[in-house]
Amino acid sequence: MGRLTMRTSPVRMKSRRNPFVDVTYGAETAEYATLVLEPPDRRWASADRLRLVIQLEGVTKHYPRSNRPSVEDFNVFIDKGEFVFFIGPTGAGKSTMIKLLLREEVPDKGKITVGDTDVTRLRRWKVPAYRRSIGCVFQDFRLLPNRTAAENVAFALEVIGKPRSVARRVVPEVLELVGLGGKEHRYPHELSGGEQQRVAVARAFVNRPLLLLADEPTGNLDPDTSIEIMRLLDRISRTGTTILMVTHDSNIVNQMRRRVIEIENGQIVRDQARGVYG
Amino acid sequence: MRAKYVMSEVFLGLWRNISMTVAMIITMAVSLTMLGAGLLLYNQVDVIEEYYQTNLEVVVYLQRDVTEEVTAQIEAELKESPYVETVKYESKEQAYERFKETFKDTPDLVKSVDAEVLPSAFRIKMVDIADAPKLQAEFQDREGVYQVTNQREILQQVFDILGGAQRLTLIVALVQGVAALMLVANTIQVAAYSRRREVAIMKLVGAPNWFVQAPFVLEAVFAGVIGAIFAFATLVAAKFLVIDGQFANLFSLMPPISMQSILLLLPILVGVSAVISAITAWITLRFNIKV
Ligand SMILES: Nc1ncnc2c1ncn2[C@@H]1O[C@H](COP(=O)(O)OP(=O)(O)O)[C@@H](O)[C@H]1O
Ligand SMILES: [Mg+2]
Numbered sequence: 001m002g003r004l005t006m007r008t009s010p011v012r013m014k015s016r017r018n019p020f021v022d023v024t025y026g027a028e029t030a031e032y033a034t035l036v037l038e039p040p041d042r043r044w045a046s047a048d049r050l051r052l053v054i055q056l057e058g059v060t061k062h063y064p065r066s067n068r069p070s071v072e073d074f075n076v077f078i079d080k081g082e083f084v085f086f087i088g089p090t091g092a093g094k095s096t097m098i099k100l101l102l103r104e105e106v107p108d109k110g111k112i113t114v115g116d117t118d119v120t121r122l123r124r125w126k127v128p129a130y131r132r133s134i135g136c137v138f139q140d141f142r143l144l145p146n147r148t149a150a151e152n153v154a155f156a157l158e159v160i161g162k163p164r165s166v167a168r169r170v171v172p173e174v175l176e177l178v179g180l181g182g183k184e185h186r187y188p189h190e191l192s193g194g195e196q197q198r199v200a201v202a203r204a205f206v207n208r209p210l211l212l213l214a215d216e217p218t219g220n221l222d223p224d225t226s227i228e229i230m231r232l233l234d235r236i237s238r239t240g241t242t243i244l245m246v247t248h249d250s251n252i253v254n255q256m257r258r259r260v261i262e263i264e265n266g267q268i269v270r271d272q273a274r275g276v277y278g
Numbered sequence: 279m280r281a282k283y284v285m286s287e288v289f290l291g292l293w294r295n296i297s298m299t300v301a302m303i304i305t306m307a308v309s310l311t312m313l314g315a316g317l318l319l320y321n322q323v324d325v326i327e328e329y330y331q332t333n334l335e336v337v338v339y340l341q342r343d344v345t346e347e348v349t350a351q352i353e354a355e356l357k358e359s360p361y362v363e364t365v366k367y368e369s370k371e372q373a374y375e376r377f378k379e380t381f382k383d384t385p386d387l388v389k390s391v392d393a394e395v396l397p398s399a400f401r402i403k404m405v406d407i408a409d410a411p412k413l414q415a416e417f418q419d420r421e422g423v424y425q426v427t428n429q430r431e432i433l434q435q436v437f438d439i440l441g442g443a444q445r446l447t448l449i450v451a452l453v454q455g456v457a458a459l460m461l462v463a464n465t466i467q468v469a470a471y472s473r474r475r476e477v478a479i480m481k482l483v484g485a486p487n488w489f490v491q492a493p494f495v496l497e498a499v500f501a502g503v504i505g506a507i508f509a510f511a512t513l514v515a516a517k518f519l520v521i522d523g524q525f526a527n528l529f530s531l532m533p534p535i536s537m538q539s540i541l542l543l544l545p546i547l548v549g550v551s552a553v554i555s556a557i558t559a560w561i562t563l564r565f566n567i568k569v
Pocket of ligand 1: 064065089090096
């Protein structure tokens, strides 16, 4: 847990000097232009720059009751700290890829490596431990309605056996980090969509995962709120967390200018550094 | 901390689905009561066998007009038989004394029987009571012999009745047990559905499988243990109210069912019920909660 406090504090301090966060944070109207101003910050990741976090080698997934593979011969290599957009039409296979990375599905062919883990060979009983190294955010937030923001985040710690004292210390910190300071004790129905998604991000991030997967995290949010969530994810990315985000939002992709991988009919048709939606 | 969470989820789950919980406990209690009764009967057969084994005799009743000469001959032949251990002669008078002693509680019956009516007999202790039919066959049609009875045959009827009762209780236990386990499976499915959000999140954040499954398995185990305790209470009540109480006379032929053997049932019933409920819950979960 020492690692957690060490990492959060520099981020907070840095935000003062970081024009990206300071200039636009909390602005009434979303200014996509400001997102472009900021080049990807590699200062935090530079030490591990060459370390691959995700390796997909010839990964194919064909659901039994489907007439074509949902994911076909994916070859993707993602570095630590990278921020990658996955785009493509509905049914392209983006969520399937997320499921493969989460080991909710197993590929028919190919090899998936995340960090040091060969996910394709992972034993059933080792899956939970593996998932602790991954944070996950979805379009529908997936919060527990009968728990407050703080309790929702604490739940993720509790169920993996972290003592309550850790939750007491860490949960307010991470809620502060996602900009929910003062709203810890609100229930999901007392929060806006954007705020609920912040809770979900806090929950995904509270264990300091190696990798953050986001499946259309802004899909249910209006453009302004989407921008705020993107700023949050960007800040998290700067802590060295690798982020893999599925999205349909062309504005976000065009403004962020990060690596873009485009999928169509289960195949990768484009993999471009600093790409646009196209 | 986590234990507290698990326990609160267990009781919340049982309470949220209270009608199913009650149905589950009742069917389990009925099934386990029958299982317990079946085990007691099984034990009882052993007890009776042991109780009588050493006392079982073959009795050769003589014809009323048998001569002393023939009687002596028969005695000699019996003593020579390899199946026979000891032979004891019982005269008409002795038979009448024994009869009076046996039925001393019903003097009317004793009065109605003439001392002359009862036959004299040889009471035989066998080397092995299982050989009784051979002895029977040998002496059945001999001159002067009226009848050869094998007490084991009479006891066999008691065993047949007990065996039938035992089979019946075990069938009811099995049928009720299957019903109980279906209710367990159903309860677990309902519980898994009502907790699907929690389960999905727990799996997503990497809660260990045992932890995800624990509340469900413990729900089933809890119901199983309560059912077993009810079954035990029913059996104790049955001993005091039925066997020792109202129908005591009916059961007087049997050696009594000891409190000790009923007490022994408590851990057996609780253990069997808890283990089978847990396994059922766990199997149900494997089909409902994929990793
Ligand atoms: N469980 C499943 N069984 C069968 N086919 C599936 C299943 N999940 C997804 N698919 C199919 O796989 C394809 C890709 O789905 P998905 O990965 O959800 O697409 P996306 O997230 O890009 O919209 C679609 O054609 C979909 O119908
Ligand atoms: Mg999708």
